[in-house]
Amino acid sequence: MRRHPLLWKLAALQVSFCLLLTWLIWTWGLSVERSTYFLSQADQDYLARYAQQAEQAWQQAGASGAEAFRRKLERAEDTWAVLLGPHLQSLGTTALDAEEASHLTFMRKLDWPMSRRLQDELPYVSIEFPQHPENGRLVMQLPERLLPTGLTPWTHVITHGVAPTLLALLLGLAIYRQLVVPLNRLRDRADALRADDLDSPGLPLQERRDELGELAQAFEHMAGRLRQSLEQQRLLLRTLSHELRTPLARLRIAHDSDLPPAQLRERLEREVNDMQKLLEDTLDLAWMDTEQPQLPTEPVLMLSVWEALCQDICFESGWEQSRLPCSLGTDCRVQVHLDSLAQALENLMRNAIRHSPDDGRVSLDGWRDGDCWHLRLSDQGPGVPQADLERIFQPYQRLPDSGAGFGLGLAIARRAIELQGGRLWASNGHPGLCLHVVLPIGQECLES
Amino acid sequence: MPTSLLLAEDDARLREDLQRHFLNRGFRVNACATGTQALNAVQHGRFDLVLLDIMLPGIDGLSLLDELRRQQAVPVMLMSALGAEQDRISGFTRGADDYLPKPFSLAELDARVDALLRRVAFGRETLPHGEPGPLVFDQYLQDVLHHGKAAGLTASEFRLLATLNAHPGEALSKPFLYQTVLHRAYTRLDRGLDVHVCNLRRKLADIAAQHLQIQAVRGQGYILVDTEHA
Numbered sequence: 001m002r003r004h005p006l007l008w009k010l011a012a013l014q015v016s017f018c019l020l021l022t023w024l025i026w027t028w029g030l031s032v033e034r035s036t037y038f039l040s041q042a043d044q045d046y047l048a049r050y051a052q053q054a055e056q057a058w059q060q061a062g063a064s065g066a067e068a069f070r071r072k073l074e075r076a077e078d079t080w081a082v083l084l085g086p087h088l089q090s091l092g093t094t095a096l097d098a099e100e101a102s103h104l105t106f107m108r109k110l111d112w113p114m115s116r117r118l119q120d121e122l123p124y125v126s127i128e129f130p131q132h133p134e135n136g137r138l139v140m141q142l143p144e145r146l147l148p149t150g151l152t153p154w155t156h157v158i159t160h161g162v163a164p165t166l167l168a169l170l171l172g173l174a175i176y177r178q179l180v181v182p183l184n185r186l187r188d189r190a191d192a193l194r195a196d197d198l199d200s201p202g203l204p205l206q207e208r209r210d211e212l213g214e215l216a217q218a219f220e221h222m223a224g225r226l227r228q229s230l231e232q233q234r235l236l237l238r239t240l241s242h243e244l245r246t247p248l249a250r251l252r253i254a255h256d257s258d259l260p261p262a263q264l265r266e267r268l269e270r271e272v273n274d275m276q277k278l279l280e281d282t283l284d285l286a287w288m289d290t291e292q293p294q295l296p297t298e299p300v301l302m303l304s305v306w307e308a309l310c311q312d313i314c315f316e317s318g319w320e321q322s323r324l325p326c327s328l329g330t331d332c333r334v335q336v337h338l339d340s341l342a343q344a345l346e347n348l349m350r351n352a353i354r355h356s357p358d359d360g361r362v363s364l365d366g367w368r369d370g371d372c373w374h375l376r377l378s379d380q381g382p383g384v385p386q387a388d389l390e391r392i393f394q395p396y397q398r399l400p401d402s403g404a405g406f407g408l409g410l411a412i413a414r415r416a417i418e419l420q421g422g423r424l425w426a427s428n429g430h431p432g433l434c435l436h437v438v439l440p441i442g443q444e445c446l447e448s
Numbered sequence: 449m450p451t452s453l454l455l456a457e458d459d460a461r462l463r464e465d466l467q468r469h470f471l472n473r474g475f476r477v478n479a480c481a482t483g484t485q486a487l488n489a490v491q492h493g494r495f496d497l498v499l500l501d502i503m504l505p506g507i508d509g510l511s512l513l514d515e516l517r518r519q520q521a522v523p524v525m526l527m528s529a530l531g532a533e534q535d536r537i538s539g540f541t542r543g544a545d546d547y548l549p550k551p552f553s554l555a556e557l558d559a560r561v562d563a564l565l566r567r568v569a570f571g572r573e574t575l576p577h578g579e580p581g582p583l584v585f586d587q588y589l590q591d592v593l594h595h596g597k598a599a600g601l602t603a604s605e606f607r608l609l610a611t612l613n614a615h616p617g618e619a620l621s622k623p624f625l626y627q628t629v630l631h632r633a634y635t636r637l638d639r640g641l642d643v644h645v646c647n648l649r650r651k652l653a654d655i656a657a658q659h660l661q662i663q664a665v666r667g668q669g670y671i672l673v674d675t676e677h678a
Binding site: 272276280300301303304307308309311312315330338339342343 | 551637638646647649650
């Protein structure tokens with residue numbers, strides 16, 4: 001089951017953007033709109049002064065004063081006004097008619113929002129007398145010129161256009177940071193690779209725990225493989241040209257010098273064999289590396305493989321059979337591709353024999369380990385420095401004073417064993433080197 | 449009557465060298481440079497042995513082999529410049545009687561050719577029965593008995609012992625043994641025969657028939673030595 005962290009990240013980003021946008025329009029947009037329906041402080045003071053004058057006029061001249069002030073105010077502001085007592089009765093000389101009384105059903109105070117919305121009529125404002133509010137109030141229809149303009153189209157554009165646009169830009173930026181910036185880094189890395197800059201530091205992007213992090217990891221892996229195979233190629237070229245030139249040079253010298261035919265033949269034979277061995281090993285390794293062939297496996301009696309190999313190796317090295325003891329019994333059957341296993345084991349044995357002291361022994365033992373056989377080939381040679389235990393399995397790597405050979409034997413052995421599902425590694429046995437081979441158990445044994 | 453050989457090899461120098469070598473050995477040689485020529489030659493003559501390069505201009509060696517197999521049962525040896533293991537695992541060697549990876553030495557070539565010709569001749573003979581002795585070959589059970597004790601051989605092990613037993617005291621080459629016992633071409637890395645020999649030795653020891661020793665002869669193959677009846 002594949003997780004999709006990036007999907008959730010993007011979804012969270014989008015959802016929070018939508019919520020923020022809704023909240024902004026609901027609260028901020030609305031409050032901006034409401035704030036435009038209030039009278040400014042100057043207008044409030046201006047109207048409050050009328051109430052003060054009305055109170056003075058009523059106190060000084062009673063009903064006639066109030067009536068006079070009312071008429072003067074109506075004329076001055078071209079509106080309707082009235083002075084009311086505590087019980088909403090007119091303080092002037094004329095009583096309120098029915099229509100005028102209906103104006104008093106919904107009055108607003110100065111600090112209330114004013115708008116024309118209600119029945120498309122200018123609002124009625126009630127202003128209490130400043131000195132004795134209990135005595136009465138001035139009520140007037142708000143003069144047209146004082147009515148707040150409400151939401152202008154420009155404010156509307158800002159609250160419902162510009163602000164969401166800015167938010168959307170922010171969202172875009174966030175998505176860009178999440179998606180495109182890492183891709184740009186990847187592209188830079190790819191460009192570096194294209195320019196053969198293989199050693200640039202790894203991408204910090206790999207730390208990300210989402211699809212882009214995985215992509216970066218895959219990319220780094222690929223770059224690593226590329227680096228490795230390029231190094232291998234250079235090494236291969238260097239080694240091949242060196243190892244082939246040397247026998248060729250010897251051949252040429254032998255050809256030019258007046259050697260007796262028999263000796264020339266012998267030299268020829270030796271050099272050609274060397275070159276053929278190098279070529280075959282190199283091609284074997286390259287084939288196993290690139291083709292990764294599926295090797296058919298069969299149950300094989302390990303003891304017989306050992307005996308068959310000892311037969312050849314004793315011929316080759318002049319060792320006595322008794323110096324190659326094997327403690328495995330006939331119960332040790334492994335599921336392998338016989339020829340590859342034999343090739344691998346032969347390489348391991350040759351390596352062990354090459355590094356053995358004059359009367360040393362090379363022994364094979366092993367034990368059952370779950371569904372596998374763990375085999376151990378031990379020699380009595382000098383061993384290998386702890387730091388080089390892995391390096392000896394790399395192709396063309398020869399440790400100092402490791403003698404003849406092209407440094408391919410152990411590399412081929414490891415490939416061959418890994419191709420059939422086994423493992424091969426080395427450890428130091430104090431004294432000597434131990435080579436460990438883990439192989440799947442023979443299928444006949446599993447059934448019994 | 450000399451052995452007639454069809455040689456199909458596109459490299460002129462190698463072809464001429466091989467032709468000269470086989471002529472010196474007293475073969476009648478028909479050398480071809482292309483697959484088409486070789487096919488023509490096969491259709492108009494009979495050969496005792498065909499030596500075929502896999503990479504040929506015109507019809508390649510493998511198609512030629514298929515075509516040949518439809519017409520006659522002549523033994524065919526393939527030569528290839530690809531890796532032996534690669535060829536064997538890719539099944540290139542299937543259908544051929546033997547397979548010889550390049551580069552090879554003339555000695556190796558001769559050993560292979562002799563083994564192949566000998567196997568063909570051997571196939572026509574009947575397998576001689578083992579002399580009556582303590583060791584009894586049971587053709588029906590494909591097993592050997594020593595003083596009534598069965599060794600429990602596999603079919604390949606039985607064929608190996610029977611073949612060695614039919615040529616007592618004579619070293620049989622690996623190419624020949626691979627052909628007759630395991631019915632496949634021998635390649636450098638093939639260890640099948642060696643492991644069969646080791647298994648066989650152990651089984652013979654188990655039935656107390658140690659006097660029959662299968663000995664390896666370096667560079668030649670295996671020989672069966674009877675230390676009691678020698």
